[in-house]
């Protein structure tokens with residue numbers, strides 16, 4: 290937050306670190322070749338990157354030696370939002386760039402991936418082997434008739450096969466999309482049915498928390514409900530035989546075909562990610578091959594300071610955009626660490642153990658995990674050799690001040706702590722890591738390059754030192770090219786451009802401090818966001834209200850000051866029903882089975898009825914504000930509520946939780 294006397298930084302990079310940072314070399318080079326400011330450090334570079342947006346992205350493409358097989362005519366032919374047109378006329382391939390390190394004979398035998406499961410035995414996959422498998426699988430996909438633009442789906446945990454399948458799909462010009470195997474059939478179908486995949490890669494089950502979870506029945510349901518599928522590939526993680534009519538993974542990656550990288554237009558779709566809004570099916574967000582390539586090179590190669598000597602570990606699942614960003618670590622030549630398992634198995638310190646075992650140099654996790662470690666009394670530097678770790682990064686929710694202090698005290702005093710924030714919508718960060726800037730407690734270091742990040746009041750006035758809506762006033766290459774099945778673009782426009790036409794309004798509360806750092810305060814709409822994974826309240830209502838005992842329900846997600854996330858479900862019961870343990874258990878089981886364990890609320894609370902707007906919409910944001918302690922007159926426009934007397938309950942609940 291803004292203050293008269295600037296607070297002492299928790300960490301300041303030393304001159305050697307600043308000199309060695311990739312962003313320092315980039316700035317010097319961009320000054321020489323593209324007129325970037327040589328002096329003034331990051332703030333000057335950032336201003337230049339947004340003022341001279343085209344030149345900045347041209348410089349990024351040149352610095353990372355992006356291979357355009359057809360040269361571009363213009364960097365940014367149209368900067369409208371939505372509808373920006375980047376690198377027009379250019380062709381390239383994302384997967385070709387991800388496998389470039391394999392072309393270097395000195396690196397071919399080094400690990401591209403290090404895969405770890407709950408046995409904690411790291412299994413490396415060399416660059417040469419990764420390239421071979423991608424080449425083999427891409428050839429098989431082509432033989433199966435997969436053509437550029439066809440969707441290829443994965444119901445997979447965070448294993449090497451998932452990364453190979455993504456890269457092979459991109460090599461063919463197909464469009465990748467994935468869900469984690471803890472998603473229930475309904476959740477997966479709500480996503481995959483929208484995009485009609487022609488191929489499904491699936492496991493038979495997965496291991497989590499020391500237990501095997503058989504998913505064969507769910508897979509059978511997916512096959513039955515996805516008539517677009519032409520092929521299903523069985524990956525026997527639990528060792529079961531391939532079911533009738535499926536292809537066996539080992540046979541598909543046995544060949545030696547040289548990878549053929551389809552050269553696609555810059556704006557050709559790379560993947561579809563999903564993000565739940567407040568209503569309707571999850572948004573099916575399409576990002577482009579070229580847009581993701583450039584944005585991730587910038588984000589990982591400049592902001593995260595990753596290069597060939599690094600090992601990049603982020604705890605994530607294939608159902609979160611952080612997995613896509615993690616795989617993109619390959620673009621920088623870094624070794625990528627894939628962990629498939631529970632974050633806290635066999636104990637809360639598990640992730641630190643993985644960081645130790647794999648010699649991770651950048652270890653990323655959720656802010657919630659950091660806070661859980663603090664609470665559980667984990668002592669990372671005492672119990673694990675973390676000497677390789679240069680940076681611990683967090684996302685999913687803002688890292689609270691105590692989380693910064695704990696990492697500093699319990700991991701290393703000379704630790705670069707990067708709290709970063711962006712979202713699925715851009716598959717990247719609006720603000721976060723800068724190796725050359727100090728870290729202040731509770732703050733993200735700075736807005737990202739090429740991102741004119743602002744805090745706006747409701748009239749569109751930029752604010753400094755005050756909470757406002759998170760706004761980006763310029764296009765970013767990784768912004769969605771469109772949503773799937775949104776032919777007139779109306780859902781896309783409604784999602785980001787309705788409040789302030791022509792600029793991106795993300796739906797988070799943000800403060801830009803007078804020192805240029807950033808504080809994120811959580812969602813400004815009612816979207817549920819648990820550890821970075823957005824969930825639609827509508828999905829929960831649909832599942833819960835199918836139970837005859839529930840008349841209506843209301844779910845709220847609350848970012849708490851200690852970094853926690855509290856997600857209560859309020860239920861209005863049918864007459865004659867009691868909210869006893871058996872009903873609570875049935876509600877939770879229904880949500881877990883139909884949606885996912887992540888959707889299960891923290892608490893189920895009975896209410897006399899659910900308040901609505903006069904047009905019949907459940908009032909989620911005002912209830913959230915009341916629970917956050919906002920006074921009634923500021924939280925709610927009483928005149929627009931059908932039964933204002935119901936609101937006192939939430940005010941009282943907020944008081945009792947303080």
Ligand SMILES: CC(=O)CC(=O)O
Pocket residue numbers: 611684685686709710711712713717718820821822
């Ligand atoms: C980078 C991010 O913003 C990840 C998330 O929290 O969704």
